[in-house]
Amino acid sequence: MKDEVFGVVTDLTATPPIQLIRRHRHADRRGWLVETYNRDDFVELGITTGFVRDIHSTSQACFTLRGLHFQASPHAEKKLIRCVRGRIFDVVVDIRKGSPTYGKWIGTELAEHDGHQLYVPEGFAHGYLSLEPGCEVTYKSSGDYRPEFEGGLAWDDPDLGIHWPMPEGFRPIISERDGMHPPFAHFESPFEYDGRPLALVVR
Numbered sequence: 544m545k546d547e548v549f550g551v552v553t554d555l556t557a558t559p560p561i562q563l564i565r566r567h568r569h570a571d572r573r574g575w576l577v578e579t580y581n582r583d584d585f586v587e588l589g590i591t592t593g594f595v596r597d598i599h600s601t602s603q604a605c606f607t608l609r610g611l612h613f614q615a616s617p618h619a620e621k622k623l624i625r626c627v628r629g630r631i632f633d634v635v636v637d638i639r640k641g642s643p644t645y646g647k648w649i650g651t652e653l654a655e656h657d658g659h660q661l662y663v664p665e666g667f668a669h670g671y672l673s674l675e676p677g678c679e680v681t682y683k684s685s686g687d688y689r690p691e692f693e694g695g696l697a698w699d700d701p702d703l704g705i706h707w708p709m710p711e712g713f714r715p716i717i718s719e720r721d722g723m724h725p726p727f728a729h730f731e732s733p734f735e736y737d738g739r740p741l742a743l744v745v746r
């Protein structure tokens with residue numbers, strides 16, 4: 544492994560948990576076709592997840608923010624996220640207790656024009672910000688929707704210090720629930736560190 548504990552790594556000998564997956568688009572004069580998910584290809588990347596749901600959501604206004612969310616065990620979810628219209632800034636926060644990068648975050652843009660997908664396993668809070676009006680996001684989830692197991696963190700917590708790409712002082716559009724999450728200082732995570740570094744592998 545490389546020395547840095549988080550960032551983008553290209554050494555794939557020890558697969559970090561978070562992966563940016565770029566699938567080949569087969570282009571011809573009609574347009575293009577891509578297999579957004581292929582079980583055998585994903586198993587080769589170490590992703591053996593059996594997904595059970597597909598979710599599709601739209602955010603009307605630019606700078607609409609959803610998050611930061613997770614479901615606790617035994618209903619923790621693995622997610623495979625893709626922006627199918629517009630562009631989003633997608634963020635994961637390490638909430639594995641005992642992790643050397645506990646509370647650190649990784650953010651990456653996902654866009655319609657490139658179709659990149661982000662694989663986010665358990666142990667991370669997740670959120671995203673729309674960067675254009677009318678963004679649409681679709682994601683696969685490995686677990687049932689169990690709102691009673693849902694938890695969240697304040698998207699704007701200074702202890703997390705997430706650099707959301709918005710104009711200075713701009714207040715994003717958020718849900719009522721997302722305005723009520725606890726601050727990081729009062730947060731008791733249900734997840735434990737599994738030894739894998741916080742890093743983004745680009746595939």
Ligand SMILES: Cc1cn([C@H]2C[C@H](O)[C@@H](COP(=O)(O)OP(=O)(O)O[C@H]3O[C@@H](C)C(=O)[C@@H](O)[C@H]3O)O2)c(=O)[nH]c1=O
Binds near residue numbers: 610612688718
């Ligand atoms: C998340 C979710 C919501 N719902 C319903 C509940 C509610 O009436 C409506 C909107 O729910 P929410 O406000 O929780 O939706 P939203 O804020 O978009 O929640 C999502 O945020 C992103 C960042 C994630 O990571 C997702 O896992 C999920 O938590 O949709 C489902 O039926 N299934 C689901 O999986």
